[in-house]
Amino acid sequence: MKENSFVSADDIRSAFSAAMSVMYREEVPAYGTLMELVAKVNDDTLSADPALKQRLDATDSLDRISEERHGAIRLGTPAELSMMRRVYAVMGMYPVGYYDLSTAGVPVHSTAFRPVGDAALKRNPFRVFTSLLRLDLIADESLRAESAAILAERRIFTPVAVELTEKAERDGGLDKADAERFVSEVLETFRWHDKANVSADMYKRLHDAHRLIADVVSFKGPHINHLTPRTLDIDQVQALMPEYGIAPKAVVEGPPTRKCPILLRQTSFKALEEAVSYRDADGEWKAGSHTARFGEIEQRGIALTPKGRALYDELLEASRKIVRPAADGSNARQYEAALAKAFESFPDTWAGIREAGLGYFSYSLTERGRITRISERRDLDRLIADGLVQFDAIVYEDFLPVSAAGIFQSNLGDGAQQDFVASPNQKRFEIDLGATVLNEFDHYAGIEATSIESCLRALTAAIA
Ligand code: OOG
Ligand code: NI
Numbered sequence: 001m002k003e004n005s006f007v008s009a010d011d012i013r014s015a016f017s018a019a020m021s022v023m024y025r026e027e028v029p030a031y032g033t034l035m036e037l038v039a040k041v042n043d044d045t046l047s048a049d050p051a052l053k054q055r056l057d058a059t060d061s062l063d064r065i066s067e068e069r070h071g072a073i074r075l076g077t078p079a080e081l082s083m084m085r086r087v088y089a090v091m092g093m094y095p096v097g098y099y100d101l102s103t104a105g106v107p108v109h110s111t112a113f114r115p116v117g118d119a120a121l122k123r124n125p126f127r128v129f130t131s132l133l134r135l136d137l138i139a140d141e142s143l144r145a146e147s148a149a150i151l152a153e154r155r156i157f158t159p160v161a162v163e164l165t166e167k168a169e170r171d172g173g174l175d176k177a178d179a180e181r182f183v184s185e186v187l188e189t190f191r192w193h194d195k196a197n198v199s200a201d202m203y204k205r206l207h208d209a210h211r212l213i214a215d216v217v218s219f220k221g222p223h224i225n226h227l228t229p230r231t232l233d234i235d236q237v238q239a240l241m242p243e244y245g246i247a248p249k250a251v252v253e254g255p256p257t258r259k260c261p262i263l264l265r266q267t268s269f270k271a272l273e274e275a276v277s278y279r280d281a282d283g284e285w286k287a288g289s290h291t292a293r294f295g296e297i298e299q300r301g302i303a304l305t306p307k308g309r310a311l312y313d314e315l316l317e318a319s320r321k322i323v324r325p326a327a328d329g330s331n332a333r334q335y336e337a338a339l340a341k342a343f344e345s346f347p348d349t350w351a352g353i354r355e356a357g358l359g360y361f362s363y364s365l366t367e368r369g370r371i372t373r374i375s376e377r378r379d380l381d382r383l384i385a386d387g388l389v390q391f392d393a394i395v396y397e398d399f400l401p402v403s404a405a406g407i408f409q410s411n412l413g414d415g416a417q418q419d420f421v422a423s424p425n426q427k428r429f430e431i432d433l434g435a436t437v438l439n440e441f442d443h444y445a446g447i448e449a450t451s452i453e454s455c456l457r458a459l460t461a462a463i464a
Contacts, residue, residue, distance in 0.1 A: 007174055012091045014124040016183045019187050027293070033246055037237055041237050042066050045236070046062075046065075069127065070114075071225075074130075075130065078132070096437060102420045109424070114397060116438065129404065133217075150197060201280075250327055250328065250410065252266070263396045266296055268295060269295050269296075271294040271413075272294070276289060302353065360448045361393060362391065362392050363455050369459060377460060398440045
């Protein structure tokens with residue numbers, strides 16, 4: 001088969017993300033309502049700010065601004081994780097970052113499968129935050145063994161999805177017909193099943209051990225548990241949710257509102273209680289309920305260097321020492337105030353963030369730089385001061401463990417929080433994954449270094 005008859009991985013990812021959006025809106029109508037609200041707030045924000053509109057028009061695709069940026073699933077076994085990695089690869093999504101959620105009382109560790117190149121991100125940035133259940137953190141040995149046995153029995157991929165993944169690996173891609181089949185077969189893995197795999201008794205035991213264990217072990221597959229469109233004004237969407245009949249989580253996760261946004265801010269509406277049935281030993285179906293699925297929104301800012309990230313972590317920690325956000329929202333205002341206060345010491349101009357070495361920037365030639373040649377390489381600061389080079393923030397495309405924990409917690413029910421001993425195990429995760437994860441800091445540093453190098457090269461190039 002000729003290579004040029006293959007559909008690009010970016011196009012397969014786009015088709016997949018669109019199909020998932022349609023499916024999830026049907027499955028969770030409140031998510032459709034959230035999408036409407038996001039589209040409205042984005043429209044309002046753009047009409048009120050023509051400069052923003054112009055900037056986004058030049059750098060992003062305005063017509064796709066309100067589309068999904070990410071989703072999340074939770075897997076049960078190493079075999080599921082490694083097969084999932086191969087499936088995502090067909091869509092140009094690769095594991096970036098390692099997140100240990102055990103410290104936050106959630107027995108999983110995770111990575112984000114995402115497009116990595118600039119062009120791929122622009123075409124469609126859809127990512128899936130993918131967690132693997134850690135049965136090793138469950139104290140009850142017999143429950144652990146029973147869970148493992150239940151998980152070993154299930155098949156979360158359709159035979160055709162596996163076959164097409166192998167075909168894509170063998171041939172280097174999929175043609176149009178296969179790509180379409182691939183998308184609809186892979187979608188099956190993410191579908192909701194309201195008939196549990198387990199009895200009501202077993203569900204209760206799993207649920208009592210940890211709600212997340214029940215969510216992973218009790219069902220036929222790793223249903224998508226949320227999707228997340230991009231909003232241009234997260235505070236506004238958070239404030240308007242109740243008017244639209246959806247209940248927001250108590251606080252927005254991440255940094256406070258700022259002039260120069262950093263990292264990632266996110267919030268969600270609380271997971272809904274949904275009807276499910278359990279299969280009892282006598283084959284009878286018994287009615288019950290399960291709470292797992294929700295809708296989320298995100299707003300992204302600049303990627304921070306290790307130094308910037310350390311400062312972020314320190315300030316977040318400091319503000320949480322003053323006010324820890326209560327699940328019922330009763331101290332949300334105090335928390336916001338403490339957060340804003342703590343972050344006063346984080347520079348809030350792009351130049352200030354750059355000078356302090358807190359963020360990653362992409363450098364390019366100014367108009368003057370493009371028509372200027374210099375005889376030898378100069379210091380970057382000097383080139384900026386001379387008006388030859390300009391800098392733009394590199395957007396953070398990854399996740400934040402404390403925020404992710406907050407999202408997990410508020411959607412697992414606001415009740416008792418459980419403690420595990422912190423036990424990050426990236427080595428184990430990578431063995432189970434069958435690959436190493438890309439270090440996100442190295443990645444951003446590489447983008448920055450490449451942009452500097454190409455400015456210097458162009459400025460010192462011989463004049464043609
Ligand atoms: C994933 C939670 C993490 C985020 O946006 O930080 C996440 C989950 O609940 O499975 O999606
Ligand atoms: Ni999320």
